Amino acid sequence: MLALLSLGLLALATRAVGPGPREGEGPRYDDQRRLIPPVGHERWVLVGASLGLGYAASRPAEGPGAFHRVYLEPRSFDAYLETGAFPEGTMLVLEIYRAATGAPPRRQGFYEGERLAVEVAVKDEGRFPGGWGYFDVTGGPAAPFAPSRCQSCHADHAATDHVFTQFYPRLRSTAGAP
Amino acid sequence: MLALLSLGLLALATRAVGPGPREGEGPRYDDQRRLIPPVGHERWVLVGASLGLGYAASRPAEGPGAFHRVYLEPRSFDAYLETGAFPEGTMLVLEIYRAATGAPPRRQGFYEGERLAVEVAVKDEGRFPGGWGYFDVTGGPAAPFAPSRCQSCHADHAATDHVFTQFYPRLRSTAGAP
Numbered sequence: 061m062l063a064l065l066s067l068g069l070l071a072l073a074t075r076a077v078g079p080g081p082r083e084g085e086g087p088r089y090d091d092q093r094r095l096i097p098p099v100g101h102e103r104w105v106l107v108g109a110s111l112g113l114g115y116a117a118s119r120p121a122e123g124p125g126a127f128h129r130v131y132l133e134p135r136s137f138d139a140y141l142e143t144g145a146f147p148e149g150t151m152l153v154l155e156i157y158r159a160a161t162g163a164p165p166r167r168q169g170f171y172e173g174e175r176l177a178v179e180v181a182v183k184d185e186g187r188f189p190g191g192w193g194y195f196d197v198t199g200g201p202a203a204p205f206a207p208s209r210c211q212s213c214h215a216d217h218a219a220t221d222h223v224f225t226q227f228y229p230r231l232r233s234t235a236g237a238p
Numbered sequence: 239m240l241a242l243l244s245l246g247l248l249a250l251a252t253r254a255v256g257p258g259p260r261e262g263e264g265p266r267y268d269d270q271r272r273l274i275p276p277v278g279h280e281r282w283v284l285v286g287a288s289l290g291l292g293y294a295a296s297r298p299a300e301g302p303g304a305f306h307r308v309y310l311e312p313r314s315f316d317a318y319l320e321t322g323a324f325p326e327g328t329m330l331v332l333e334i335y336r337a338a339t340g341a342p343p344r345r346q347g348f349y350e351g352e353r354l355a356v357e358v359a360v361k362d363e364g365r366f367p368g369g370w371g372y373f374d375v376t377g378g379p380a381a382p383f384a385p386s387r388c389q390s391c392h393a394d395h396a397a398t399d400h401v402f403t404q405f406y407p408r409l410r411s412t413a414g415a416p
Contacts, residue, residue, distance in 0.1 A: 112348065164368055
């Protein structure tokens with residue numbers, strides 16, 4: 061009985077939020093204008109991995125930092141390769157992993173430990189000032205970060221339309237590749 | 239005329255090798271028993287990224303090492319999640335990238351520079367002693383590495399059937415995760 065009740069509540073909760081969008085469906089929001097995490101982003105195209113990547117002028121040394129993986133929704137990836145631009149509705153997912161060292165036979169370097177966070181960048185010009193919104197969906201649907209948290213740095217320093225293509229081998233132009 | 243001749247030679251060369259296998263088609267070899275690089279592995283499932291990961295007991299310190307990306311063919315990924323085993327014909331691709339630091343606004347950490355190499359692990363029990371063959375396909379079709387180069391370490395230290403699942407968040411069991 062309790063189990064049935066729990067299932068019922070779970071179904072209600074799922075219905076209230078609605079399922080996240082699948083590949084090619086574009087961003088989806090709930091009735092509080094929160095972004096619903098996309099489904100299956102782990103199968104999107106990985107455009108870049110990094111370790112400890114940081115932009116701050118001063119930061120104390122504190123180990124290797126975290127791994128980042130950045131995925132791009134496949135339809136937007138295709139569009140970018142063809143046109144050099146990110147279409148309306150583009151979503152990129154940033155996964156953050158602890159840098160781990162404990163598993164043999166590792167003796168040097170770092171691999172990905174537990175996943176710490178999942179964030180999403182969405183190009184939705186009708187909705188976000190500047191055209192892009194940024195969300196931490198680690199715990200489920202989320203309101204956008206304040207513009208000062210992500211948007212201004214992306215606007216000022218990202219090589220292509222708020223996206224740090226300079227860090228992504230498949231996206232940066234070979235001419236300008238560092 | 240020269241351009242036409244070149245195109246003709248290119249077409250001949252392409253025909254001699256044949257196109258690489260697409261997603262879900264399994265490994266393919268040429269008439270010299272060399273592995274033909276699979277097509278489109280960049281859209282397979284990324285199972286792990288690492289930086290400078292090494293297994294040697296003694297190695298001089300020499301910077302951060304290289305980024306590794308490991309991709310698993312999607313049908314084998316599905317099978318592994320369902321059964322915990324890698325089916326015959328499984329292919330994993332290892333991409334190696336230089337660790338780069340030059341592009342602003344980076345101030346800390348490392349991102350992926352140029353791609354240095356593409357290697358493939360293939361499970362083909364009828365063809366390789368131990369069940370797995372390893373290939374460097376950076377330059378095109380390739381004969382397998384000698385068993386001492388890859389196979390013995392994979393056989394001795396990989397957590398699951400010659401695959402280093404201990405380093406791949408989606409593949410390792412949560413119970414045994416370091």
